[in-house]
Amino acid sequence: MARRPASKSTTSSPATEVLNRGFDPRLSVGSARPAVFRSSTYVFSSPESAERAFAVALGKLEPDIDEDVELIYARLSHPNAEILEDQITPLEPGGVGAVVFNTGMAAISTLVLTLCRPGSAVIYTVPVYGGTHHLLHELLAPYGIKPVPVPAGDTAALSRAIETTPDLRIVFIETPANPTLRMTDIRAAAEAATQRSAPPVVAVDNTFLGPVFQHPLQQGADVTVYSATKYLAGFSDMLGGVIIAQKPEILKSLKGTRAILGNILQADECWLLDSRLATVSLRMTQQSKNAKRIVDRLAKHEKVSHIHYPPLFVDGEQKRIFRSQCQSPGAIFSLELEGGKGAAFEFLRRLRLTKNAVSLGGMESLACHPATTTHSEMSPAELLDAGVKDNLVRVSVGIENWRDLARDYEDALEAI
Ligand SMILES: Cc1ncc(COP(=O)(O)O)c(C=O)c1O
Incomplete structure (x- = not known):
């Protein structure tokens, strides 16, 4: 195996961490770069290990501290996804882990499908990327998920909407907004969200300025969302999506939905994206x-x-x-x-x-x-x-x- 258990804490600066986490050359015949593991399925060391891996994957059991739970099947996870998820996390200060998807839209769709049910509301800032608008209005509104637009940059209107929207599950902030660059106050939104008895998840699409020039988790957001297709990948030659969160529970739920939707980033793409992180x-x-x-x-x-x-x-x-x-x-x-x-x-x-x-x-x-x-x-x-x-x-x-x-x-x- 190429991976090593996820690093627990960030000890160096992100630029250093990104080159030193998630991957142990000794577990990959000494290779200085991770190998690509294209396998769709993984051999269990025993039927008991298989049983345990499934129980952990389905949330019936918690893994022990430092336990290396065996891999199951690449739709759930695979070594290159785990390496990438570990390496990308320190680029977003405040993050405890990441989940990688095959596009930015896959990341956004998975977030909404994980957190919302019929009757739930999603506040989003306007303008928003056309694909996100289409997802909320054309695909999900007919299933009873209510999109609530708020003008980007209108701090008072956003706080009011967060206070008063019934069954609010997500506040989706794209800042700067595509394509007008209008900015929305992340901290004000996060503060308004925490006033609610059941706080919504504050998600920031950080595609335009992250992970270098804006750090939403430090401003109180719960998750940052990326079209990794853009600056993270940086060469217009691949598609990818990433969510980085400051709480482990949400990462676990997202991985559960991803396993069913089947939109995990594939091994070759993980490897490619991984090699781009150090230069972002x-x-x-x-x-x-x-x-x-x-x-x-x-x-x-x-x-x-x-x-x-x-x-x-x-x-x-x-x-x-x-x-x-x-x-x-x-x-x-x-x-x-x-x-x-x-x-x-x-x-x-x-x-x-x-x-x-x-x-x-x-x-x-x-x-x-x-x-x-x-x-x-x-x-x-x-x-x-x-x-x-x-x-x-x-x-x-x-x-x-x-x-x-x-x-x-x-x-x-x-x-x-
Ligand atoms: C701000 C923003 N978010 C999300 C997306 C969707 O990303 P992807 O094309 O990787 O699905 C885009 C794509 O242009 C974008 O500009």
Whole structure:
């Protein structure tokens, strides 16, 4: 076996921990990197061990401290998932463990299906990623799970909704919001949640700034959710999802649902994601520096009517939230262009270096028109309310030379 029992406590900084946890080369013929265990099933050392492994998996028995319960079947768990889950945990300070999924949407769906029943309510901030909106409104609302939208950044409205929504199970906060970068106060939401007799789970989609520039568990959130497809994987070459939690019970429930839905991240993908963790901070730091320099150049461009980017916030509450909960603005900005949808499309058509593609967080720069792509699940009225305008282009800045990118955007703007 390649894994070793999950590390109990974080003794070093995350950058060090990530390279030293979860994996013991002696258990993998000395290999300095984990082997890939593609097996779908695992051989038990005895029928008694099989019985015990099933009893633990089904929650009938608690494992003993330091017991290495035998693996059963890869839909439940496998060595590469366990290695990854152990290694990724210290990247989210306050986390006690992680659960990995085959996409970000699988992580979000599993969270909601684990915690909600017919009649439950889920508060979510607006705008929210189109897939999350679709999940809540189209897939789950017909089963009696009630989506309750609250404008991102409206701290009073969010606290009020948390106080008054009946049978509230989840407060789902996407901050910064995709694609307007509007921020929501995580701590205020967590405080409101704890006032309830049955506190809802406060979940933060940390895809845009985590795990480097925002740490929701330290702000009181119960879980952070990632589309690992983005910055964690970082090369636009795989899909993945992660949930990191500050309580073991919720991790156990999520793993139980995952075993039935069959959406665990597969061994090869775990191995790949695992190899990307050690550089996530380096990549995000460089991408963020690039974005800042580019925004400085574009801020006064006559064809740009507005840039959504945290250092350019004018709203006092948005400035406050940014200062209090983020260490950097990150590497995504959205441009509003003079000339409406036509100008936005023309800009995308004219880009030479930045690719017109959805997704974000990869080493290469990408740009898209959210209103007609990632957020097209939303109705025209919802788009308007959420500030996802027709003239808005979202840009995810990569690690290319920032001057080349800035010139790419200026040339495209000139050509509109
Ligand atoms: C903020 C956010 N959350 C979740 C997702 C869904 O992730 P995935 O595509 O890995 O399912 C995305 C995808 O773009 C996203 O931007």
